[in-house]
Amino acid sequence: xxxxxxxxxxxxxxxxxxxxxxxxxxxxxxxxxxxxxxxxxxxxxxxxxxxxxxxxxxxxxxxxxxxxxxxxxxxxxxxxxxxxxxxxxxxxxxxxxxxxxxxxxxxxxxxxxxxxxxxxxxxxxxxxxxxxxxxxxxxxxxxxxxxxxxxxxxxxxxxxxxxxxxxxxxxxxxxxxxxxxxxxxxxxxxxxxxxxxxxxxxxxxxxxxxxxxxxxxxxxxx
Amino acid sequence: xxxxxxxxxxxxxxxxxxxxxxxxxxxxxxxxxxxxxxxxxxxxxxxxxxxxxxxxxxxxxxxxxxxxxxxxxxxxxxxxxxxxxxxxxxxxxxxxxxxxxxxxxxxxxxxxxxxxxxxxxxxxxxxxxxxxxxxxxxxxxxxxxxxxxxxxxxxxxxxxxxxxxxxxxxxxxxxxxxxxxxxxxxxxxxxxxxxxxxxxxxxxxxxxxxxxxxxxxxxxxx
DNA sequence: AATACAAAAATTATCTATAATTTTAAACCA
DNA sequence: TGGTTTAAAATTATAGATAATTTTTGTATT
Numbered sequence: 001x002x003x004x005x006x007x008x009x010x011x012x013x014x015x016x017x018x019x020x021x022x023x024x025x026x027x028x029x030x031x032x033x034x035x036x037x038x039x040x041x042x043x044x045x046x047x048x049x050x051x052x053x054x055x056x057x058x059x060x061x062x063x064x065x066x067x068x069x070x071x072x073x074x075x076x077x078x079x080x081x082x083x084x085x086x087x088x089x090x091x092x093x094x095x096x097x098x099x100x101x102x103x104x105x106x107x108x109x110x111x112x113x114x115x116x117x118x119x120x121x122x123x124x125x126x127x128x129x130x131x132x133x134x135x136x137x138x139x140x141x142x143x144x145x146x147x148x149x150x151x152x153x154x155x156x157x158x159x160x161x162x163x164x165x166x167x168x169x170x171x172x173x174x175x176x177x178x179x180x181x182x183x184x185x186x187x188x189x190x191x192x193x194x195x196x197x198x199x200x201x202x203x204x205x206x207x208x209x210x211x212x213x214x215x216x217x218x219x220x221x222x
Numbered sequence: 223x224x225x226x227x228x229x230x231x232x233x234x235x236x237x238x239x240x241x242x243x244x245x246x247x248x249x250x251x252x253x254x255x256x257x258x259x260x261x262x263x264x265x266x267x268x269x270x271x272x273x274x275x276x277x278x279x280x281x282x283x284x285x286x287x288x289x290x291x292x293x294x295x296x297x298x299x300x301x302x303x304x305x306x307x308x309x310x311x312x313x314x315x316x317x318x319x320x321x322x323x324x325x326x327x328x329x330x331x332x333x334x335x336x337x338x339x340x341x342x343x344x345x346x347x348x349x350x351x352x353x354x355x356x357x358x359x360x361x362x363x364x365x366x367x368x369x370x371x372x373x374x375x376x377x378x379x380x381x382x383x384x385x386x387x388x389x390x391x392x393x394x395x396x397x398x399x400x401x402x403x404x405x406x407x408x409x410x411x412x413x414x415x416x417x418x419x420x421x422x423x424x425x426x427x428x429x430x431x432x433x434x435x436x437x438x439x440x441x442x443x444x
Numbered sequence: 445a446a447t448a449c450a451a452a453a454a455t456t457a458t459c460t461a462t463a464a465t466t467t468t469a470a471a472c473c474a
Numbered sequence: 475t476g477g478t479t480t481a482a483a484a485t486t487a488t489a490g491a492t493a494a495t496t497t498t499t500g501t502a503t504t
Contacts, residue, residue, distance in 0.1 A: 007287060008287045008288075008486095008487075009487080009488075010275075010487090011287075033454090033455070033456090034455080034456070034457095035454090035455070035456090043488075043489085044488060044489045044490070045456090045457095045489095046268055046271075046487080046488060046489075047487080047488070049268075049272060049456090049457085050271060050272060050275050053232075053272050053275035053276055053279070054275055054279065056279075057275070057276070057278075057279030057280075058279075059366060065229060065230045065233075065456090065457090066230075066455095066456060066457075066494085066495055066496070067455095067456080067495090067496070067497095068455070068456065068496090078366065081364045081365075081366055081367060082366065084314055084364075084367075085311065085314070085366065085367055085370070088310040088311060088313075088314045089307065089310060089311070091310075092306055092307070092310045142303045142306075143303075144281060144300065144303050144304065144307065145303060145306075145307055148307070148370065230456095230457075231457080231458080232457090255484090255485070255486095256485080256486070256487095257484090257485070257486090265458075265459085266458065266459045266460070267459095267486085267487095268457085268458060268459075269457080269458070271486090271487085287486090287487090288464085288465055288466070288485095288486060288487075289465090289466070289467095289485095289486080290466090290485070290486065
């Protein structure tokens with residue numbers, strides 16, 4: 001994580017809180033109390049409130065006037081929604097990025113895929129996955145689009161961690177390889193189609209709840 | 223504009239400023255000085271800062287640490303970017319909304335189209351246009367998607383006002399009618415295709431600059 | 445025992461004040 | 475005159491304090 005020292009305190013706080021929300025350290029629905037957070041970060045609550053506004057914009061927290069802020073909760077519907085938005089926007093980004101992709105970039109993307117296959121925990125798999133997507137999309141040169149996609153990736157990671165925080169068996173990513181192969185052949189449409197499907201693949205897994213029951217957890221796995 | 227009295231001051235301020243930025247009352251690149259704004263709204267600058275964070279998230283302002291916030295500037299590239307994002311996301315929304323569209327909704331959408339045709343200034347045309355899009359997309363029931371589209375519409379309106387603030391001749395909207403007709407026949411794919419093209423139609427017009435020169439202004443007209 | 449009410453505690457939202465930084469203006473020197 | 479340094483003013487960012495609201499807790503009442 002970039003510890004950009006010249007960031008404003010609010011930005012620093014929002015990054016740390018975002019990481020906690022995404023990784024599931026703070027549970028969905030949990031209240032975020034500004035004084036407590038202010039105390040933890042050794043600041044007043046003014047920057048904390050600004051951090052809250054940033055988290056709200058990213059869709060990681062929701063606030064109601066006078067009643068504070070809480071970690072955004074989510075359901076299968078939102079997992080689907082984020083998956084479809086990612087599919088639509090990543091395909092768009094890839095179409096524009098494709099003409100600017102170099103052999104060097106594709107090589108790095110391949111490395112990221114291998115790193116994903118080798119990873120033994122969700123966290124490092126997610127990081128490798130995000131690297132792959134960023135590498136092949138960044139050359140589109142559309143900053144607003146990339147920023148929106150980034151927020152959606154954060155949401156995706158949240159779903160992923162919620163479902164598979166502890167156990168995780170490695171999966172070799174066939175789709176990533178197919179996308180790279182199509183891009184190498186200059187077949188943008190095929191790459192875009194595969195990417196669109198890839199991002200909408202929603203994994204499902206039975207998970208034990210606190211009460212001992214089992215329910216199904218869902219996550220975007222791509 | 224909804225003057226929800228129970229909004230927090232920060233939200234109220236951000237709404238007013240957003241309106242000014244979109245309508246072009248404040249020029250792109252202009253600095254937003256927190257003390258001045260605080261004075262205008264009879265508040266301290268704390269809520270003003272929170273309003274800034276909201277504007278940044280909407281892409282209407284950009285801030286650098288310690289150097290304040292300024293109105294986001296834009297160029298043809300960003301107009302294109304927003305148009306393509308809108309096309310991708312509105313098509314997605316329409317596909318999901320289509321099964322839930324009722325005759326009543328389509329009727330209201332037709333009314334909005336007529337209102338657009340009748341409007342004699344950009345501002346009311348834009349409002350009618352936005353109403354049309356919102357009506358046919360809202361039933362998709364995807365809140366995050368709709369929120370993102372809303373932000374993109376704000377950006378679109380900004381481009382539109384920048385280009386045609388003063389002069390504006392009415393244009394009867396053929397596309398809106400084609401979309402409604404396709405939806406009435408249950409032909410979702412045709413409606414989606416037309417919508418996608420419609421949103422990417424970028425108007426162009428020569429505009430006189432302050433120095434008397436003429437340059438081309440661009441805007442999303444759909 | 446359950447519900448309704450009231451007082452206390454906690455929390456949010458805001459204001460005023462202060463420190464740190466940047467911008468602007470002026471003076472200075474080559 | 476043109477550029478550079480220095481001082482002043484303006485501005486941002488944060489802290490500390492206060493008012494208003496909500497949540498919690500305890501108590502009475504049916």
